[in-house]
Structures are given as structure tokens and as C-alpha cells.
Amino acid sequence: MWFQSRRNKPYTELLYASYTDVGSRPGNNQDAVTALYDDEFSVFCIADGMGGHTSGELASSEIIRLIRQWKNVLRSKGQAEYQDVFDSFEKTIEEANSVIYEKYNQKSVCGSTVVALIICGHRYCIVSVGDSRCYLASGSKIRQLTRDDVWNANPKDGVNSRDNGKLLKAVGVDEDLICNRITGEICKGDSFFLCSDGIYKVLGDKYINAIPKMIRKANTSNDLETILRAMREDVDKKGAPDNNTGIFVKCV
Numbered sequence: 001m002w003f004q005s006r007r008n009k010p011y012t013e014l015l016y017a018s019y020t021d022v023g024s025r026p027g028n029n030q031d032a033v034t035a036l037y038d039d040e041f042s043v044f045c046i047a048d049g050m051g052g053h054t055s056g057e058l059a060s061s062e063i064i065r066l067i068r069q070w071k072n073v074l075r076s077k078g079q080a081e082y083q084d085v086f087d088s089f090e091k092t093i094e095e096a097n098s099v100i101y102e103k104y105n106q107k108s109v110c111g112s113t114v115v116a117l118i119i120c121g122h123r124y125c126i127v128s129v130g131d132s133r134c135y136l137a138s139g140s141k142i143r144q145l146t147r148d149d150v151w152n153a154n155p156k157d158g159v160n161s162r163d164n165g166k167l168l169k170a171v172g173v174d175e176d177l178i179c180n181r182i183t184g185e186i187c188k189g190d191s192f193f194l195c196s197d198g199i200y201k202v203l204g205d206k207y208i209n210a211i212p213k214m215i216r217k218a219n220t221s222n223d224l225e226t227i228l229r230a231m232r233e234d235v236d237k238k239g240a241p242d243n244n245t246g247i248f249v250k251c252v
Contacts, residue, residue, distance in 0.1 A: 013251075013252050014037060014042060014119065014249060014250070014251060014252075015218065015219075015220060015221045015223075015224055015248075015249070015250040015252055016035055016037060016044065016221055016224065016247065016248060016249045016250070017221050017222075017224035017225040017227075017228050017247070017248050018033050018035045018044070018228070018245075018246065018247040018248075019033075019225075019228045019229070019232055019245065019246060020032070020033045020046075020243070020244070020245040021232055021235075021240070021243065021244050021245070022243055023198060023235070023236075023240030023241060023242055023243050023244050024239060024240045024241060025240075025241060025242055025243060028057045029057065029243050030048065030049030030050070030056035030057045030060055030112075030243055031046065031047070031048050031049070031060060031196050031198070031243040031244070031245040032046070032047045032049070032057070032060035032061050032063065032064045032112075032245075033045065033046050033047075033064070033245050033247065034064045034067060034068060035247060036067075036068065036071050038075070040075065040079060040120075041074075041080075041082075041085050041118065041119060041120040041121075042118070042119045042120075043067060043071060043089070043116060043117070043118045043119075044116065044117045044192075044194060044247050044249055045063070045064065045067055045114065045115070045116035045117070045194075046113075046114070046115050046116075046132050046194050046195065046196055046245050046246075046247060047059070047060035047061075047063040047064055047112045047113065047114045047132075047171070048060060048112060048113040048114075048130065048131075048132050048196040048197065048198075048243070048245070049061075049111075049112045050109070050110070050111045050112060050113075050167070050170055050173075055104055055110050056110065056111070056112060058100075058103075058104055058110065059100045059104060059110050059111050059112035059171065059172050060112040062096055062099055062100055062103075062112075062172075063093070063096045063100075063112055063114055063171060066092055066095060066096045066099070067089075067092060067096075067116070070088065070089065070092040074088060080120075082120035082121055082123045082125075085118060085120045085125075086118060086120070086125040086181075086183065089116065089118050089125065089127060090127055090179050090181060093114060093116075093127055093129065093171060093177070093179055094177055094179070096114075096171055096172070097171045097172055097174075097176075097177040098175075099172075100112070100171060100172025101172050101173070101174070101175055104172065105172065105173070109173060110172055110173075111167075111170035111171055111172040111173035112130070112170060112171050112172060113128075113129060113130025113131055113132040113167070113170055113171070113196070113197075114127070114128060114129050114130065114132065114171050115127075115128040115130075115132040115133060115134050115146055115194050116128070116194075117134060117192050117194060117247075117249060119186065119249070122185055122186050123183065123184070123185055123186065124183065124184055124185075124186050124192075125181065125182070125183045126145055126146060126180075126181070126182040126183075127179050127180070127181050128146040128147075128149075128179065128180045128181075129149065129169055129170060129171050129177065129179055129180065130148075130149050130167050130169065130170045130171070131148040131149060131150050131167060131197050132146075132194070132195065132196050132197065133146050133148070133194070133195055133197075133200060134146045134192060134193070134194045135192065135193040135194075135195075135208065135211070136190060136191070136192055137190070137191040137192070137193065137211055137212040137215060138187065138189065138190050138191075138212075139189070139212065140212050140213070141212060142193070142208065142209060142211050142212050145182050146180065146182070147180060149167060149168045149169045149170075149180070150165050150166060150167055150168060151165065151166045151167075151168055152165075186251050187251070188251060188252065189251065189252070190250075190251045191211075191212070191215050191248065191249065191250040191251070192247075192248070192249040192250075193208075193211055193246065193247070193248055194246065194247040194249075195244075195245065195246045195247070196242075196243065196244060196245045196246075197242065198235070198240070198241075198242035198243050198244030198245065199231070199235060199244045199245070199246055201242070202235050202238045202239070202240065202241065202242070202244070203231070203234060203235065203238070207234070214227050215227060215248065215250060218248075218250055219252070224248040224250060227248065228246055228248060231246060232244070232246075
């Protein structure tokens, strides 16, 4: 876990939009998405069931179900400190890991990535496992906050391993799980972009780097929906080989 601190310019509202699409891949959409917003705390999450494995959509939907349950329980208890909100969310992902491992991993491998943005007051927390990503756009710059939990052979060794790009960890695959966690302060004008690999692997870094310019003039959630609709069409134009899911959250 690491913490990012900057001079805070308070925001007054969150704009957000999300989409998920099966793409051209046969079978069910193994991506699942949720966006839960209110004045106390909000959570935005993408879970990408492991393609090629049994019941990936069951793993991703289990994660989303438990997140919604967590939000309802926490709200019923009244106002909570941001640290308690962040800690309890991470425990919920650990709980999801245990549930998926016990329910769906008896005969074959079943799991899911997860990337989640939790906003409480003027602080945020990102919890991730796997290779679904969260980016932060601030001003004219964008950077990836999450890390990809994937295998990469050392190019200096001249190794071209078939394991390159394979997930090193996912929710539900192993009995124990350690999540990646990042926390920081939100500034007015900050925007977050969460996505599954079905977007960034298809559209590439040049497209991602243009996001700050795309969202600079977004003043409503409908504006963000329009940008996501265009992004979905761009993924389709490139063949949409995988399920693809995205979320924009802008602090205004």
C-alpha cells in the first residue's frame, strides 16, 4: 500500500458513467460492473472473470454481489471513518476470494480480477487484484495507479515464454489473497478511469494518453456516457476480441 498526498481543492460533485460489452468473444460476458454513489461514500468496481476458465462470470458476479451487500450493511450502521470504510472493503474482497475458492474451484480453476475505486469525503482508495486497471487523469496528464499482476519474462534473457501476460493472482484462485491497495486525496478536476484489459489492450497507450483531453469539457454524467459510447465503438472497430468494460468518475 502507498499513499499519495497533494494540496486539496474540494470538489462538490461526482460525475460518473459505466458500460460493459461482451465484444466479439463467444459465450457470456465474464465482466461485471457496479457503480454505487451516495453522499456518504461511493464505490465503483470492475471484475473480469478469467477467460478460458470455468464459470468466470460466476466469480465476477460473486464479487459484485458481495460489494453491494457490503455497501448496504455499512450504510445501515451510519457514518463511518474513511479508514474503516477502506479496511472493510478490502476484507470484503478477501471474503469474496474465500467464497469463490470454496464454491467454484473444486474441479477446475475459477477466478476474477478486480479493480475498485472507493471515495469517502476527499479521500480515495483503490483496491486491485489482477490486470484490470485504474488511471488518474489530472490536468493534461494521465497515469496508471494500479499495477498489473502478470508474468513478464525478463527481455534481457531473450526469453519468449508462453506464460508472458498470464495472471499471477486473481480473486478466488488460491486460498489466501493479498490485495493491492492505494490511497490518496482527491482534488477538484481529478478524473478516474477504470477498465478491463479488453479496453487498454485493444486501444493502446496513445488512446489512453488522450483521455484527459476527452474528458476536460465533460460537465455532466451524460457527457461521460457519450465518451464511453465512442470508446466502445472504437473497441468494436478494432475487433473487440474480449469482453470490455469501463468506468469514468470525474470530481467537479
